[in-house]
Amino acid sequence: MQARGSLAALARLLATAEPSTGGPAALLVRSLCNVCPTIGASTAAARPSAFAASHRQWQQGGNGCAHGWTALRQFSSGKQAVNEDAVIMEAVEDTLRPRVLRFFAFFMICGAGIKVLPIVAAQAVGNCLALLDAQQPFMVKAGCSRLQLLMRLEAGRQKAVEEGAARKLLRLMQRPDVEQGVIDYALSAISMLAGCDEGLQALAEAGGIAALEAWLAGVQRSPVTEDAMDSVQQLLAVLSTA
Numbered sequence: 001m002q003a004r005g006s007l008a009a010l011a012r013l014l015a016t017a018e019p020s021t022g023g024p025a026a027l028l029v030r031s032l033c034n035v036c037p038t039i040g041a042s043t044a045a046a047r048p049s050a051f052a053a054s055h056r057q058w059q060q061g062g063n064g065c066a067h068g069w070t071a072l073r074q075f076s077s078g079k080q081a082v083n084e085d086a087v088i089m090e091a092v093e094d095t096l097r098p099r100v101l102r103f104f105a106f107f108m109i110c111g112a113g114i115k116v117l118p119i120v121a122a123q124a125v126g127n128c129l130a131l132l133d134a135q136q137p138f139m140v141k142a143g144c145s146r147l148q149l150l151m152r153l154e155a156g157r158q159k160a161v162e163e164g165a166a167r168k169l170l171r172l173m174q175r176p177d178v179e180q181g182v183i184d185y186a187l188s189a190i191s192m193l194a195g196c197d198e199g200l201q202a203l204a205e206a207g208g209i210a211a212l213e214a215w216l217a218g219v220q221r222s223p224v225t226e227d228a229m230d231s232v233q234q235l236l237a238v239l240s241t242a
Helices: 002-016 024-035 037-046 048-059 063-131 137-150 154-162 165-173 180-193 197-205 208-217 226-241
Strands: none
Touching: 063 137, 063 154, 063 165, 137 154, 137 165, 137 180, 154 165, 154 180, 154 197, 165 180, 165 197, 165 208, 180 197, 180 226, 197 208, 197 226, 208 226
16 A cells, blocks of 8 residues: 555656656656656556656656666666675575584594594404404404404504403414414404504514414415415514514
8 A cells, every 4th residue: 555655646746747847856756667667657647748748858858867767777786786696695605504514513423433433442352352262264254354453543452462462363373273264364463463562572472483483384385375474474574673
């Protein structure tokens, strides 16, 4: 209702204006007529002759009218551009917000994992060492493989040294019925344990040099045992200099 009353008021204002009127009010009303066709229709219905004359005067009004229309059109386009920029910025913010939240969540999870992982690894070393006493070769291989993985962490290596991993691994190599595949897994774990000073000291105290030399003397070189013999020789060289 208020919008209709405003349109009627503007129509009456233009209808009462003479064709020769060139004041700011008449120019503003004529500009609004061009912008909003509803105003023009209301004015034409109120006074057709005055509307036609005013419209012709507007078309032939010279630079003043042209500048007024240009300014009004620039204002309208600028307002539309501002609204479009606001919509674009809001859309970009809505798109980036979940990505930022996911990044911080991932960062917090990684930080918690870095703190918890050494503790979990240290607690799992005992279970891996218990598998070395199993009779099934696949369980022994699983224990050696998991132990090697856990000893990649410093906490896992320290726990392995404390739990006597060097003594158990060397005892595993001295079994008479052990398979060559188990020997390979045990040597990999021994090499990982020898990567730190505490591990070297534990291997030396457990008689690592004597155990490795005994195994090397009792095995024949073949394509199956060649890699294992090379690993043992490297371990002996490291242990002799420790």
